[in-house]
Amino acid sequence: xxxxxxxxxxxxxxxxxxxxxxxxxxxxxxxxxxxxxxxxxxxxxxxxxxxxxxxxxxxxxxxxxxxxxxxxxxxxxxxxxxxxxxxxxxxxxxxxxxxxxxxxxxxxxxxxxxxxxxxxxxxxxxxxxxxxxxxxxxxxxxxxxxxxxxxxxxxxxxxxxxxxxxxxxxxxxxxxxxxxxxxxxxxxxxxxxxxxxxxxxxxxxxxxxxxxxxxxxxxxxxxxxxxxxxxxxxxxxxxxxxxxxxxxxxxxxxxxxxxxxxxxxxxxxxxxxxxxxxxxxxxxxxxxxxxxxxxxxxxxxxxxxxxxxxxxxxxxxxxxxxxxxxxxxxxxxxxxxxxxxxxxxxxxxxxxxxxxxxxxxxxxxxxxxxxxxxxxxxxxxxxxxxxxxxxxxxxxxxxxxxxxxxxxxxxxxxxxxxxxxxxxxxxxxxxxxxxxxxxxxxxxxxxxxxxxxxxxxxxxxxxxxxxxxxxxxxxxxxxxxxxxxxxxxxxxxxxxxxxxx
Amino acid sequence: xxxxxxxxxxxxxxxxxxxxxxxxxxxxxxxxxxxxxxxxxxxxxxxxxxxxxxxxxxxxxxxxxxxxxxxxxxxxxxxxxxxxxxxxxxxxxxxxxxxxxxxxxxxxxxxxxxxxxxxxxxxxxxxxxxxxxxxxxxxxxxxxxxxxxxxxxxxxxxxxxxxxxxxxxxxxxxxxxxxxxxxxxxxxxxxxxxxxxxxxxxxxxxxxxxxxxxxxxxxxxxxxxxxxxxxxxxxxxxxxxxxxxxxx
Ligand SMILES: Nc1ncnc2c1ncn2[C@@H]1O[C@H](COP(=O)(O)OP(=O)(O)OP(=O)(O)O)[C@@H](O)[C@H]1O
Ligand SMILES: [Mg+2]
Numbered sequence: 012x013x014x015x016x017x018x019x020x021x022x023x024x025x026x027x028x029x030x031x032x033x034x035x036x037x038x039x040x041x042x043x044x045x046x047x048x049x050x051x052x053x054x055x056x057x058x059x060x061x062x063x064x065x066x067x068x069x070x071x072x073x074x075x076x077x078x079x080x081x082x083x084x085x086x087x088x089x090x091x092x093x094x095x096x097x098x099x100x101x102x103x104x105x106x107x108x109x110x111x112x113x114x115x116x117x118x119x120x121x122x123x124x125x126x127x128x129x130x131x132x133x134x135x136x137x138x139x140x141x142x143x144x145x146x147x148x149x150x151x152x153x154x155x156x157x158x159x160x161x162x163x164x165x166x167x168x169x170x171x172x173x174x175x176x177x178x179x180x181x182x183x184x185x186x187x188x189x190x191x192x193x194x195x196x197x198x199x200x201x202x203x204x205x206x207x208x209x210x211x212x213x214x215x216x217x218x219x220x221x222x223x224x225x226x227x228x229x230x231x232x233x234x235x236x237x238x239x240x241x242x243x244x245x246x247x248x249x250x251x252x253x254x255x256x257x258x259x260x261x262x263x264x265x266x267x268x269x270x271x272x273x274x275x276x277x278x279x280x281x282x283x284x285x286x287x288x289x290x291x292x293x294x295x296x297x298x299x300x301x302x303x304x305x306x307x308x309x310x311x312x313x314x315x316x317x318x319x320x321x322x323x324x325x326x327x328x329x330x331x332x333x334x335x336x337x338x339x340x341x342x343x344x345x346x347x348x349x350x351x352x353x354x355x356x357x358x359x360x361x362x363x364x365x366x367x368x369x370x371x372x373x374x375x376x377x378x379x380x381x382x383x384x385x386x387x388x389x390x391x392x393x394x395x396x397x398x399x400x401x402x403x404x405x406x407x408x409x410x411x412x413x414x415x416x417x418x419x420x421x422x423x424x425x426x427x428x429x430x431x432x433x434x435x436x437x438x439x440x441x442x443x444x445x446x447x448x449x450x451x452x453x454x455x456x457x458x459x460x461x462x463x464x465x466x467x468x469x470x471x472x473x474x475x476x477x478x479x480x481x482x483x484x485x486x487x488x489x490x491x492x493x494x495x496x497x498x499x500x501x502x503x504x505x506x507x508x509x510x511x512x
Numbered sequence: 513x514x515x516x517x518x519x520x521x522x523x524x525x526x527x528x529x530x531x532x533x534x535x536x537x538x539x540x541x542x543x544x545x546x547x548x549x550x551x552x553x554x555x556x557x558x559x560x561x562x563x564x565x566x567x568x569x570x571x572x573x574x575x576x577x578x579x580x581x582x583x584x585x586x587x588x589x590x591x592x593x594x595x596x597x598x599x600x601x602x603x604x605x606x607x608x609x610x611x612x613x614x615x616x617x618x619x620x621x622x623x624x625x626x627x628x629x630x631x632x633x634x635x636x637x638x639x640x641x642x643x644x645x646x647x648x649x650x651x652x653x654x655x656x657x658x659x660x661x662x663x664x665x666x667x668x669x670x671x672x673x674x675x676x677x678x679x680x681x682x683x684x685x686x687x688x689x690x691x692x693x694x695x696x697x698x699x700x701x702x703x704x705x706x707x708x709x710x711x712x713x714x715x716x717x718x719x720x721x722x723x724x725x726x727x728x729x730x731x732x733x734x735x736x737x738x739x740x741x742x743x744x745x746x747x748x749x750x751x752x753x754x755x756x757x758x759x760x
Contacts, residue, residue, distance in 0.1 A: 134562075162586035
């Protein structure tokens, strides 16, 4: 039985407590004030999983969002950013699952006055607990809530308390309490996700559709900028880059939407922005995968890797500073501003075709191209053929994501699932190539004479060998992944979704 | 989920008193606890101010149609729930006898609480019946209060004989002294004799005390109301010893 939450203007109004006292014995606890700071990742992973994390000045707590009290409470004066920085095992395990590589960030604090009451029946048995919460000083006046915490086996009493609340003019809160409280600060839990979610209508023209897509992507870019500058975690940059890539893919693949000159101009502009952070992202990935590298090598070579990662960290710091500086330049600001202004009042070509038609034919073409290219790949093909196929798959994936809302969701999900194996395979192949390239450059540039350099070279050499072996394996696996994609099922699915053209 | 039952052939020896207080202490330490009041006298339910059920519900313990978990009620204490007694539990014996596997019926019934609770406490009615045989089979541990008197000694030994005959592991039985009056020499002597004859009695025991007797008036576990009292502290020590012995 979860807690019932009511919003009220003032608990005494409507005589709620009087009503309760008519029927039950009420025992009040002494009121207390608390100052809590809610925590969540930027993409609301706690909230999305039904949890609410918050800190008091002396503790860190997690509760289910509809529960009356935390199920995990740990003394702590400052809250670390990442799960692996917490000391407590249960907390680490839980946060690892939910937050992953994202940082837990503090939200604006909430000052809460709480008054609890125990409700007893004629035997003196507690049959319900009430809690009246008031949020102090906020612009739109105090917010007041009544929480009815039911007890197992006392559903009848809960129902009558709830009826009394309704009779007193209170309204059931349609969302978790935290969500309503944060509205005080104009914060809307769950309002950011890195997933594209564009609701297109079948009657829209391709220009209208493109505007909707670009609008969402621009807002994603904008909202990630402060996090990149502050360097909270690696995913701000990642999401920002994905949004620029999607923007470019949309500009180049959906040519009917805007005048070609404009599309080309912005495509080039976003390309420049993305190039400025390519190295930074690569370095982020290394650091995220650090443990894996260590695991690949025997213990006695780890020392060699320490030097390598110290070097990566230094480089990353410099790269981050330079990109963060760039994000604060006028040039960058005006690129986004101009793009935003264009989206507000676009120059649209006359006679823009319906989005659904463009989507169908573009997806069909890309699909055919992938099949044709993929079938040509043999054990003798050069690596660049696989890289080129990877780009095509990515383009197809973007198209599917842009236009997902125009097609039946279940079939689209199935198609994307079928693509995943192939994309993962090609992605890993590419990552391994990039990593080997970077390691080789590092090896060539660093000195070889001093003894610590020898250890370092041995470590890098060892890694190169392991990565190259793995890359060969991945190449062999390609044929299997591709065959799965080039299957009768997938062909039928595509025909059903996008027609025969 | 571990199952602990409080049992003795003899009535009025302190089973319910121990079950109520020790279940509370177990819950207070953070283990999710369910106390099952299987005695139709409903004393355990009474101590928690929970009304016994309406009188037709014994079937939930013997058939799959009604789930016992639907009848569970929260006590006033965190982590502690109670399955209230029902007057129809008087007829449990007959119903268990009619069940498909009369000797292990309750084992099946209590499985439904696996995962939901860490410890299940069972307060039993006195006597040896089909119900108590079921309880012997389902319990990981049986706590047996013994008043240090000649009569109690006899019934304790009867119980041991019975369990041996039924080939029920006597290791699972933990006897302890209850309602001990330290002013009575006879109690002291009997405790010594019994410890000599039956190793396995807990070191700690529950003395006869007026605050314990008054539980019927304040209707709550004693350590919840008088956490600092001697009686409460002695109960805590006894419970510690049980935990060490049985790793609940
Ligand atoms: N340690 C004690 N000191 C004082 N009084 C006690 C003590 N233990 C139990 N009593 C009282 O003795 C009576 C019987 O105790 P209790 O109900 O716990 O025994 P029981 O074995 O459960 O009885 P029954 O067989 O009827 O279920 C109760 O009135 C109880 O208050
Ligand atoms: Mg009893």
